[in-house]
Amino acid sequence: MNWVTKMFSSSLGQKFIMALTGLFLCTFLVIHMIGNLQLFKSDFGLAFNTYAVFMTTFPLIKVVSYLLYASVLFHAFKGFMLVAKNRKARPVKYAVQDGAANSHWTSRSMGLLGTIILLFIVVHMKNFWYEYKFGHEIGYTAYIQDIHKDTLVSQAMEPSYTQVKKIEEVNYSNESGQYHVTIVKDLYKEVAVEFKEWWLVALYVLCMFAVAFHLYHGFQSAFQTFGINHSKFNGLINFIGIWFFSVIIPASFAAMPLFFFFK
C-alpha cells in the first residue's frame, strides 16, 4: 500500500480527514454568514443579489465552491463510514450506558447531528442553489437608483423576462434625474417568499440548532485531532468554538428566516 493511502486509511488518518474537511467547512460558514448578512440590508435585496451573482460567477470562488461540495460529500461519507466502523467495534450493546456521566451529548451525537445537517443542506441547496442555477421560478428585478437623490426603487420584471447574464447594469438619465439601473436575478425575493412558509422557517431554525451543536463539539474536536491540546491555547479554541461557531454563526443564520417571516 502506498504510504498516503495507508496513512489516510488508518483510524487516525480518517479522523484527520474529518477534522481537515470539517474546519474547511467552518471557514465556509463564516464567509456564507457574512455574505448573507446582506439580507438584512434595506435595499430590496440589491446588495444580496449582486453578491449572489459574484459568488456564482467569479472563477476562483467557483473553484473553491467545487472543493466545498467535495468536502461536504467527503466529510459526510467518511462520517458515515466511521459511524459504521465504530458500531461494528461494539457488536453487543450495553443494556445500560450512562454516556451523560462522562461526555457531552453533542460529542456522542455527531453522526445524528451531521445527518440532520446533510439533509438540511440538500433542502437548502434545492430551495436556493438549484432554483437559482437551474430553476425557472426565480425572476428578475430591476433596481433603479437615483444617483442624486440617493433613492432606490425596485421593480419586478415580467416573469417571462430573461437575459443572458445574471446581472445587467446600465446608467441612464432623463429629465427627472440620473439613474443607475441594475437588472439582476432576484434570489432575495425567492428568499423572502420561501421564508413566509412557517414550516420552512421552523425547519431552518431547528437545523441551525443542529449546526450549533455539531460545531459545539466539532470545532474543538478538530484541534484535538490535529494534536493541538495545550493548556495555554485551549481556552481560546474553546471560546471561539463555543461563542463564535456554536452561538453567533447559527444564531445569525437562524435570524434570517425569522427576519423574513416576521417582516
Place this chain on the structure above:
Amino acid sequence: MTSKLDSKIPEGNLEQKWTKYRSTVPLVNPANKRSLEVLIIGSGLAGASAAASLAELGYKVKVFCFQDSARRAHSIAAQGGINAAKNYQNDGDSTYRLFYDTIKGGDYRAREANVYRLAEVSANIIDQCVASGVPFAREYGGLLSNRSFGGTQVQRTFYAAGQTGQQLLLGAYSGLQRQVGMGNVKMYARHEMLEVVTIDGVCRGIIARDLTTGNLERHFGHAVLLCTGGYGNVFYLSTNAMGSNVTAAWKAHKKGAMMANPCFTQIHPTCIPVSGDHQSKLTLMSESLRNDGRIWVPAKKEDAVALRENRIKPNDIKEEDRDYYLERRYPAFGNLVPRDVASRAAKERCDAGFGVNKTGEAVFLDFAFNTIRYGNMEATKKGMHNPTQDQIVEMGRAVVKEKYGNLFDMYQQITGVNPYEQPMMIYPAVHYTMGGLWVDYNLMTNIPGLYALGEANFSEHGANRLGASALMQGLADGYFVIPYTIGAYLNKEIMTKAIPTDHEAFVAAENKVKGTIDQLMGIKGTKSVDYFHKRLGLIMWNKCGMARNSEELTKAISEIQALRKEFWNDVRVPGDANEMNPELEKAVRVADFLELGELMCKDALTRNESCGGHFREEFQTEEGEAMRDDENYKYVAAWEYFEGNTWELHKEDLVYENIKIAQRSYK
C-alpha cells in the same frame, strides 16, 4: 551442612565472588541457545525480567501466568520504591552498606554471598530501568530523586510516586512483550502450573491448566523457573493479590524441592485495619508514609476506650496525652524502625488495650505535625511573615498531597475518612514471605533444572525484609543473576533433545493433576472454598502470626490437620472442570495452603528463638525485644517433603565472615 544442600557459593573474597564467578561460569554458545527451552512460571518482576533477558540471549522461552496478562502480576502493587547503592545523595551509601543493612535488617539469617551480590547489582537495575523508560521521580535538576525507608539511615530508595512496582513491572513487561512480538517468547496467559515433571530426578517440564478451557497441557523445558511470588495468602487476609498462591512452589516442594524458612513472614506495620467479616484483602499504606507520619496511641487507657466507643475524636487528645511509642522506644530510628519491629510494637500497644478503632486493633499514623512543619517551610519560601494557622495548614496539606496524594485518596476511598483532617488508622498485616524454595547461589533448587527467583525463593532477606528490597531482588534475579547462572546448568544440557511430551513422566504427571481435580470436583460438599480459606487464615494469624508460642503452634498444627480433612470431605466446587472455573482454581490453591500452613507452624515451632519476623513469645528480652539464638539457630531451615505431609529438616549453616553478628538494635 547436610549433603543434600550444596549452596555452591564461589570461593574468594566477598567483594570478588560474583565478579569472578560471572567471568568463569560456563557459557552456552548462541547456536545452542536456540534449541534450549526455558519455561518461566509467573510474570512479575522476576519472571518478566528473566523472560526478557533470556529471550534476548537467544533461549526459547515460554511464560505462564494465571492472570489475563503478564502485566497484572502482583509486583505491580508495590508502592514505595526500590533500593540501590548508587550513593547519588552523597550520604555515605555503598554496596557494602546496602549489604550490611540487608543482613542486619534480616536479623542475620541470610547468606552473605547472595546478599552481597544483590547489593552489587542493585545499581545496574536502576540503570537498566531508566534506559527502558521507567519514569522515576526526579529533582528539578533532572536527576533521580531518592527517599529513605525503614531500617536504613541513608536515602537510597528510588521511586515513582506511590506506584514504583507498577512502573518497574511495566518496564519489565514491555521488554517481555517486545520478545513476544519478536517470537522469542511464547506467552501463556490464563494458565496455571499444576505440576513439575521430573525424569530421573531432573526437572523436564510442567503440567499447566488452561484456565479458560480447563484443558491440561504438557510443556517440556530444559529448565523451569518458578517466579511465582510469595505465599502470604495462606493467612487469607494479606496485602497480596487474591490470586497470589503457593501452588507452583508447593508442587515443586512435593516433587522434592526443599522449602526454606517457611515461617519467616513479614507483617507490614502500615495497613488499613480490618473493617469486618466480609473483608477479602488488606490494603497497604506505603512505608514511605512513615517518613512524614508519626505513629501514636493514647497514653491513657480511658482515652483509647473513648475513641473505640466513638465518644471523642483523635484530635481531641492533647499532645501530652499521646504516646509516640516508636519514638519513645527507638529514639535513633524512631518511626523508621524496620517493619518487624514497628509491627510488633503496634501489636504490643493494642494488646495492652490502647488500640484506637472499634476492634481495638489499630494505631494512628498522624501527619498533623509534619503538615505544620511543611506549612511553615512554605511560608518561609513565599516570604510570608505572619501566616495564619489556616494558611499554614493549607500550604502544608498541599505539600503532603504532592508527596502522598494517591495514598491519601486510596485511604479515603476505602475507609470513608479524610486523612488530611484526621490521622490515619493503621494496623499490621501480612505482606511478604521471606521464606520460600531453597536455592543455591545459582538460584537453582535442589532439583536440577528447577529454579526459583524473586519472592518465591528464600535467599536474600533472612528473617525480615527491608522496605524497597523486594523489587530490588526480583529484578536482580531476573535481569542480572539468572542470565549468567543458568549457563552453569544449561551448558551441560546442550545435548539433551526436547523430550516428547508423550513420555510416561508427562503422562503420569498429568494424570496426577487430573486425579486431584477430579477428586476436588467430586466431593460436592456443603462449604465454599473461601469458608475453609478464611478458617485457615484465622488459625495462621492467631497462632502463627506476629507472635507465636509453642503451645499455640502445636494446637495450630492439629487444627490445620483437622481442617484439611474437613476440606477434602466437605468442600463444594461448583461448575465443571472443563471450563473457566474460578472456584476450582481457588480450591486447588487452598488445598496447597492447607498443607503449607502446617509446615509453617512446624518450622516456627522448631525455631526456638525470636528473629526478624519470627517472634516467639518464649524468647524475648525483658523489654520485649526479640532474643535471637545464634548458637543454635544460625541456619537456614530447609524442609524436605515426604508422602503424607511429613517433613525432614535439613540445616544449612550460615557463615558470617564479613559481618560481625550483633544484637540488632535500632535504639
Place this chain on the structure above:
Amino acid sequence: MEKNLNLSLKVWRQKNAKDKGQFETYKVNDISTDMSFLEMFDVLNERLIVEGKEPIAFDHDCREGICGMCSMFINGRPHGPKQGITTCQLHMRSFNDGDTIVVEPWRASPFPVIKDLVVDRTAFDRIISAGGFISINTGNAQDANALPIPKDDADESFAAASCIGCGACVAACKNASAMLFVSAKVSQFALLPQGQPERKQRVMEMVAQMDSEGFGSCTNTGACSAECPKEISLTHIARMNRDYISAELSSAK
C-alpha cells in the same frame, strides 16, 4: 458511618464465549456500606455456591486499584459511579438502600466475553508487543543519572505510564476506541529522551496494531479520560495524533 443495604443486582450471565448470555436478577441483603463492590460479589457468590448454583465469574486480583484486572460495567459506567477508581476500590457506601444495580462485562469486539463478566483483553498485550517498549537489551544501560530529564517531562511521562491497562477507556467509549490506552504508552516514551530513537516507528506500529484489532476510532468525546481510573489526560491522545501524522509524513518507511 456503617449501615446495611438491601439491593437488587442485574448481572450478565454467559456460560462461555459461544453462549448468547442473558441478565439474571439477584437480591442481596445486609450489605455493609464498608464492603467493596467485589466483596459484595463475594457474598453473593458464597450464597450461590451454598445454594448449589454457579457463582458469577469476574476478573479481579490485587483489589487495590493497580493491577487493572477488575472490569465491571456498573449502571452504565465502567468501574461504577465514582471517578478515578477501579471496581475493586468502589465501596458500597456509594449506593443507596433499595438500589437496582446493573452489571455488565466490557463490551467491544476486540474484548470478547469469556464467561459472565470476564472478557479477553489480550488485544492490549498485542498492541504493546507491536511497539510499546524501548528496544534495549539487558545490560546495555549507561549510568541512570547520565541522562538528566526535566522533572516536568518525567512527571508527565509518569502520568501517562500510570495506565493500568484495565480497558475502561474502551468500555466507556461509544466507539470502543482504544486511543487513550495506546496514546498513554506512546506518550510515556515520547516524553522521554530514551524513547526518541524509536518514536516514529513506535507510534506507527502501535496504531496499525490497534486498528487491526478492530477497535473503533476516536471521536474525541472524552469519555475515556473521564472514566479512566488513573485519570489519564486527553492531551496524550493529542500528542499521539501529532506524532502519528508527523511520523507518517517524515519517516523513511
